[in-house]
Amino acid sequence: MTAPRDPGLDACYKVLELPPGAPLPAVQKAYRRLKKLYTGDSVALTSIEEAEDPKRREGVLAELEDAYARLQAALETPLRPSVRRTAPPAPRLPEPPPPDFDLDGPGLRRVRENLGLTPDDIFAQLKFRHELLAALEEERFAALPQETYLRVHLKNLSACLRLPAAKVLDDYLVRYLAWKKERG
Amino acid sequence: MTDTTDEHREGEIWAIAGGKGGTGKTFFTSSAGTWLAQLGRRVILVDMDLGGANLHSFFGIHRPEKSLTGFFEDGLPLAELVTETEFPNMSLITGDIHSLASDAVRFTQKLKLFRQLVKLDVENVLIDLGAGSHYNILDTFLIADRMIVVVVPEVIAIENMYHFVKNTLFRKIKLVLREHGFKEIVQHVWERREEYGIKNLKDLIDHLRESFPYIGTVLDKELAGFRIHLVINMVRNEQDILLGQSIKSVLGKFLGVPILFSGYVEYNDTVWKSVRERRPFMLHYAATAGSRQVGALVQNIMEDRETVLPGESH
Numbered sequence: 001m002t003a004p005r006d007p008g009l010d011a012c013y014k015v016l017e018l019p020p021g022a023p024l025p026a027v028q029k030a031y032r033r034l035k036k037l038y039t040g041d042s043v044a045l046t047s048i049e050e051a052e053d054p055k056r057r058e059g060v061l062a063e064l065e066d067a068y069a070r071l072q073a074a075l076e077t078p079l080r081p082s083v084r085r086t087a088p089p090a091p092r093l094p095e096p097p098p099p100d101f102d103l104d105g106p107g108l109r110r111v112r113e114n115l116g117l118t119p120d121d122i123f124a125q126l127k128f129r130h131e132l133l134a135a136l137e138e139e140r141f142a143a144l145p146q147e148t149y150l151r152v153h154l155k156n157l158s159a160c161l162r163l164p165a166a167k168v169l170d171d172y173l174v175r176y177l178a179w180k181k182e183r184g
Numbered sequence: 185m186t187d188t189t190d191e192h193r194e195g196e197i198w199a200i201a202g203g204k205g206g207t208g209k210t211f212f213t214s215s216a217g218t219w220l221a222q223l224g225r226r227v228i229l230v231d232m233d234l235g236g237a238n239l240h241s242f243f244g245i246h247r248p249e250k251s252l253t254g255f256f257e258d259g260l261p262l263a264e265l266v267t268e269t270e271f272p273n274m275s276l277i278t279g280d281i282h283s284l285a286s287d288a289v290r291f292t293q294k295l296k297l298f299r300q301l302v303k304l305d306v307e308n309v310l311i312d313l314g315a316g317s318h319y320n321i322l323d324t325f326l327i328a329d330r331m332i333v334v335v336v337p338e339v340i341a342i343e344n345m346y347h348f349v350k351n352t353l354f355r356k357i358k359l360v361l362r363e364h365g366f367k368e369i370v371q372h373v374w375e376r377r378e379e380y381g382i383k384n385l386k387d388l389i390d391h392l393r394e395s396f397p398y399i400g401t402v403l404d405k406e407l408a409g410f411r412i413h414l415v416i417n418m419v420r421n422e423q424d425i426l427l428g429q430s431i432k433s434v435l436g437k438f439l440g441v442p443i444l445f446s447g448y449v450e451y452n453d454t455v456w457k458s459v460r461e462r463r464p465f466m467l468h469y470a471a472t473a474g475s476r477q478v479g480a481l482v483q484n485i486m487e488d489r490e491t492v493l494p495g496e497s498h
């Protein structure tokens with residue numbers, strides 16, 4: 001189904017590098033390709049100086065997510081989650097408290113505990129080893145995997161804890177990157 | 185450079201560059217030129233790789249008798265420096281490996297070269313600019329009707345190409361700003377860059393656009409036709425081909441440079457073997473798949489079209 005020509009969507013199509021009015025399957029394919037490119041380590045991306053700035057990369061990804069979400073809505077399809085998991089669905093839990101505190105490691109642990117999730121539950125859903133979860137929650141940065149994987153883990157954990165991934169990434173990753181920069 | 189709407193523009197200049205040596209710029213210049221000649225166009229190939237000229241080697245010429253050195257050092261007219269090839273409508277202006285380095289060519293000599301180049305009685309001029317990002321190379325690249333970069337699917341070549349493209353864009357912007365009399369404003373802002381939080385040229389341009397909307401309008405207008413044709417050489421698999429699509433995306437999103445992914449050429453032994461044996465490579469290359477890929481590339485560049493990617497239909 002093609003959307004009726006809406007100039008407001010032209011910018012979204014441009015972000016997805018498609019001609020305006022491209023149908024939903026093309027939009028999905030483009031989104032997957034670009035998502036993979038900008039979260040991966042293709043030589044096309046890693047060779048450009050500007051991509052070394054995590055803020056710029058995140059900016060590109062945020063713009064991509066936003067454009068995709070708007071095109072999805074316009075083409076009248078419910079938003080599909082971009083994270084695929086084969087684990088069993090999360091048990092129905094009460095809504096977590098709104099994140100009005102900084103989502104640092106201890107903050108993430110508080111949310112997890114408020115939801116009544118144990119490290120075993122996290123392992124069952126996300127396959128996080130206990131040591132990895134502990135290192136994340138205690139901010140033992142040196143024990144964490146490199147940034148690319150860390151991002152994925154944080155996003156999965158956010159989904160599991162019903163937190164907005166963007167905020168978790170913003171709060172947590174910034175601290176990780178500052179630590180990383182300091183140690184050289 | 186010329187603003188005609190003719191289908192066959194006289195003296196249409198294609199400039200081939202890319203930053204790193206060994207990516208196949210001379211190969212592409214030679215094979216694309218041969219294709220154009222076979223389409224019936226009058227073509228001249230110019231070797232402006234002043235520090236490392238080797239266009240002649242692709243035509244089995246060991247030591248060229250006449251070269252651009254004659255133009256730059258002896259002031260000879262260009263028309264006297266043309267070398268014929270066995271193709272009736274394709275000729276060469278060769279360089280000389282001992283000739284001047286790029287940075288020794290003066291601006292006035294460069295202009296003189298261009299004036300004479302477009303007066304030659306040809307339909308296509310293909311200029312091999314060789315490696316490097318010196319502003320003489322950039323300025324020549326920018327004057328061309330079609331700007332073509334040739335890269336191989338490897339880290340260093342891609343890094344160099346990004347660097348080259350960035351330099352080209354900024355050089356263009358500098359020239360535009362200078363042409364429109366903004367030199368003083370730019371200098372004024374640049375001298376106060378710490379105040380404004382400007383750390384590099386990109387920040388400077390963003391600041392200028394915001395503070396002086398007229399500058400933004402001028403830049404938009406002058407950069408409207410700015411686009412670079414991307415050629416990926418020495419491709420060995422599908423992933424190498426798809427890299428072109430990724431490179432195009434990255435240059436668009438991080439530098440705002442529009443790229444046309446014109447196509448790719450597969451890796452082939454024939455070329456370097458012929459050069460090593462000092463035989464005109466096209467004799468043996470013509471029958472290969474790579475040669476057909478060059479032909480498709482030439483069509484795409486002529487029509488400002490992009491290549492079909494594996495898995496797509498057109």
